[in-house]
Amino acid sequence: MCSEFDIIHRYFKRSVSGAVLGIGDDAALIAPTTGIELAISTDTLVCGKHFFPDADPYKLGYKSLAVNLSDMAAMGAKPRWVLLTLTLPEDLVKQNIAWLSGFSDGFFALADWYQIELIGGNTTAGALNIGIQIIGEVAAGKALRRSDAKLDDDIWVSGKIGDAALALQHELGQLALHPTEIEQCLPALLTPIARVELGQRLIGLAHSAIDLSDGLMADLGHILTASGKAAWIYMTDIPCSSVLEKYRQQSVVMNCLLAGGDDYELCFTAPKINRRKIDMLSAELAIPLTRIGEIYSGEGLSVRDAQGNAMTLEIRGYDHFRS
Ligand SMILES: [Mg+2]
Missing domain, CATH: 3.90.650.10 (PurM-like C-terminal domain)
Known part of the structure; x- marks a missing residue:
């Protein structure tokens, strides 16, 4: 059984260059640019409601980020940073490490495409649930409302x-x-x-x-x-x-x-x-x-x-x- 620390370290921790501080402390740090407004949004995908329990983990990781990117797109914002909250059933973590590997691969494939950094999050045990917070930048006063x-x-x-x-x-x-x-x-x-x-x-x-x-x-x-x-x-x-x-x-x-x-x-x-x-x-x-x-x-x-x-x-x- 992986601990929360193991899961984050093994599948989700990466070095960051666009944030002041990424995963590893009690909070991440980002430095807003002058003249920029931060666009912030969150979305949750619930197993059985937003995706089938046997969903392919790579595609699920990809889609979890894509639906949040879509909210940035709707504001005209450039997505920069993302936080991920994963609630994982214990048997999934115990028996199916490939799931975490597939999920993180799908998630990072899209994150890398848009040069978005995962700067924090949380994992906990429970029914499968994926929560994402995304932060983007848009020129002050210009966001599409x-x-x-x-x-x-x-x-x-x-x-x-x-x-x-x-x-x-x-x-x-x-x-x-x-x-x-x-x-x-x-x-x-x-x-x-x-x-x-x-x-x-x-x-x-x-x-x-x-x-x-x-x-x-x-x-x-x-x-x-x-x-x-x-x-x-x-x-x-x-x-x-x-x-x-x-x-x-x-x-x-x-x-x-x-x-x-x-x-x-x-x-x-x-x-x-x-x-x-x-x-x-x-x-x-x-x-x-x-x-x-x-x-x-x-x-x-x-x-x-x-x-x-x-x-x-x-x-x-x-x-x-x-x-
Ligand atoms: Mg929307």
Whole structure:
């Protein structure tokens, strides 16, 4: 049985250069740069709710960090430091050291890609639970907030959405995808890509932003509520994969698109004058950026069909594994 000290020392302790003091003391030390604001966020992944008990540890380590990176992206912040709290079942530590090795490898693969330093954390025994705190930097006064959507802004989304929810529905046995289709959708669920660079590049172009973790309607709804605005979106403009398109007529698939969650794409609003610049950014970063609707005054979110008529929707959020 590894002690807490052994686990940290063996799998997670690394030297740091961007922090004043990393793992090993009672607290880490970081020195904020002048003119910079710190963006700080935390997220927890609970076994059985956010991931399956037999989840591949490498992919789980990767995703645990990715979902936190996504919150930094949504603020336009550059992620710098991370803290990790692991609650581990005793039998996992006793019998399955490969799990810790796989988890830390997946976690550090992504951390290294973005040059993020693990500066602290905690391990304890209990039901498997992964808590991450992330700290990023953003120029003072420049962070993208949910509350700054303006009248007549375009509403944009990055990438394609719905695949993670579609894969989850397949895994839960709610629908049956062809093996090549599940192969295409599963990475969105297990190893999502956080739009870290896009978020930073949207500063100066976008008025407001959020990352899509709870589903397009819920998350865009957060922007509308925070900004005191209303919006319409065109159902047919929501970008999705060819797999999702194929099953789109099924109501469960429509739900994946509008309320599925776990997309970790960015939804942002921007003035129409910036359309060309945003299209150029899309080409430069090779990330699809699609206009799906518009902000107007009032309150509420209306989804329109191809003819422009408001659709009556029975949308049910999936809230992760709650079916
Ligand atoms: Mg978020």
